[in-house]
Amino acid sequence: MNTAAMLEVKGVAKAFGANRVLEGVSFEVGQGEIVGLLGPNGSGKSTLLNIASGFLDPDVGDIRLAGKPIAGMRTHALVQAGMTRTFQLPIMPQKMSVLEVAMAAATENHGLFSTVFRTAADRAAERSSRERAISLLDELLLTPVAHLPASAISGGQKKLLGIVCALMAKPRLLMLDEPTAGVHPNLRRDIVTVLQRLNAKGMTLVIVEHDMHFIREVCNRCIVLDQGEIVASCRPDELASNKRVVEAYLGASVAGGRP
Ligand SMILES: Nc1ncnc2c1ncn2[C@@H]1O[C@H](COP(=O)(O)OP(=O)(O)O)[C@@H](O)[C@H]1O
Ligand SMILES: [Mg+2]
Known part of the structure; x- marks a missing residue:
């Protein structure tokens, strides 16, 4: 894997009114990586994907694609620069x-x-x-x-069509928001195979996903969000033993820390 950064997210914050959804979020995705973005519902994953893919402006922070700031770039320019994404709930x-x-x-x-x-x-x-x-x-x-x-077509098929549309633009960086949610289990296997094949040809992938089996099978690294902050960046096999990840999903008392 080449370690040159394909995507850099630096100091991103976003609030919707009084709801502070992201706070000081920074991470990098290297060229050729497959990074999973995890976190409980409402932790800010889709908002972060929207900002990282240029669909939403951050209140503060900087996003770079292959070293170039994307602030102010229109969607078609981002697609031409090599970045596409899919949506959690595709509308056709x-x-x-x-x-x-x-x-x-x-x-x-x-x-x-x-x-x-x-x-x-x-x-x-x-x-x-x-x-x-x-x-x-x-x-x-x-x-x-x-x-x-x-x-x-069905909700699951719309998700697949969303992936097809994103791939039509031949991206270098593809970001997917819950690609297997609502997709028939038989089709999940095919999505895994397609994503692995794309990555083998050099595509960088950032995937918001809940399915731990999928994460373990597909991702090289995971970034875990909780209440708008990154609480872990680790390999998928390190997730279960990471106290902050367990706290984020199950609460501090279950994780064994505080009463
Ligand atoms: N366009 C929006 N306007 C107002 N609030 C929003 C908007 N998008 C997301 N939010 C709020 O931001 C928080 C994080 O949402 P989201 O990023 O969708 O979380 P996740 O994808 O992790 O479930 C939630 O409280 C949600 O209600
Ligand atoms: Mg979401």
Whole structure:
């Protein structure tokens, strides 16, 4: 693994009104790492992912992608710079098919779906994005529903389609918010295989996830949040013996510290 930082999060704080959700959060993700982001419900994981991926501005703090600050960058610029993400609760358009949604996520499509003024370059871009979308839909087991409206597929299938869309942009850094929540257990195995294959080809991954089995199988390192602060950064096999992690999930009295 190359240790150059792909993602740097420095001194991030965020409050929603009086609710201080993140406080002094700093961490780095090295190129080629698979980092799990864990913590109890409401600990700030999705907010941190939203900030780290440029979807939400921090109140204070600095985010860098491969050494470059991302503050003020628009979403399409971040995607072009190599960063994509999926959402905890994906919302899909009503009037597009699964295949069309996947194709629309390709960065090279400018004239896609337009019926006038299409150049030869537009047609070539459409062909290449169609081929890539078909192959990714196949990899994520969505071929049987490729022609259904994207809004009509199951919640688990929408999560898979979210991964397909994120991969259409060929990211260097992919961040996933609970990729296996609500996904049928048989499909989890396939997600694990896909993520491991992407990582083997050099993609860096940051994954918010609750499933400990998944974390142990997939992640090199875990960062644990509790009430908006990082309480641990360790290997997955060190989680169970880390007092602060046990406290975060079960409370201080169970962890054996205080009454
Ligand atoms: N857009 C928002 N507006 C107001 N409060 C929010 C918003 N997003 C998250 N929160 C609050 O921030 C806290 C952390 O939420 P979240 O980051 O979703 O936690 P997690 O993903 O760890 O479950 C919660 O108290 C939640 O209600
Ligand atoms: Mg969340």
